[in-house]
Amino acid sequence: MQKLDSEALDAELETLATWCFDPARGAIRREYKFADFGQAFGFMTRIALYAERHDHHPEWFNVYNRVDMTLTTHDAGGVTRRDVDLARFADQVFEGSRLDARSRGSA
Numbered sequence: 319m320q321k322l323d324s325e326a327l328d329a330e331l332e333t334l335a336t337w338c339f340d341p342a343r344g345a346i347r348r349e350y351k352f353a354d355f356g357q358a359f360g361f362m363t364r365i366a367l368y369a370e371r372h373d374h375h376p377e378w379f380n381v382y383n384r385v386d387m388t389l390t391t392h393d394a395g396g397v398t399r400r401d402v403d404l405a406r407f408a409d410q411v412f413e414g415s416r417l418d419a420r421s422r423g424s425a
Contacts, residue, residue: 319391319393319394319398319399319400320394320398321344321391321394321395321396321397321398322396322397322398322399322402327339327397330397330402331346334346334402334405334406334409336348336409337405339397340388343388343390344390344395344396344397345377345388345389345390345396345397345401346388346389346390346397346401346402346405347386347387347388347389348386348387348405348408348409349384349385349386349387350384350385350386350387350408350412351383351384352383352384352385352415353383354382354383355382355383357383357415358380358382358383358384358385359380360415361385361408361411361412361415362378362380362385364411365378365387365404365407365408365411368404368407369404372400372403372404374391374400374401374404376388376389376404376408377389377390387405387408389401389404389405
């Protein structure tokens, strides 16, 4: 897996508006906020299952209703297509959890 060049990374970040590049880490980062711990944990569970299937795991940190996620491909020395794909999946899961919460009246 090859690291994205700066032009390709910039183009991807334009479509991942809530993610930012951390040049010191050679990674992309995002913070997710949920209604409560249960939603945050459910989100992390869905991401963990995806990560296992794709053998590509996030670096993350969870406190109550917040999940901070950092993505990089250490073997490639930076952000690759795998990181972008995982970021997109995480955003889809997050949006789905927000819609579910609204339909139940908890957000």
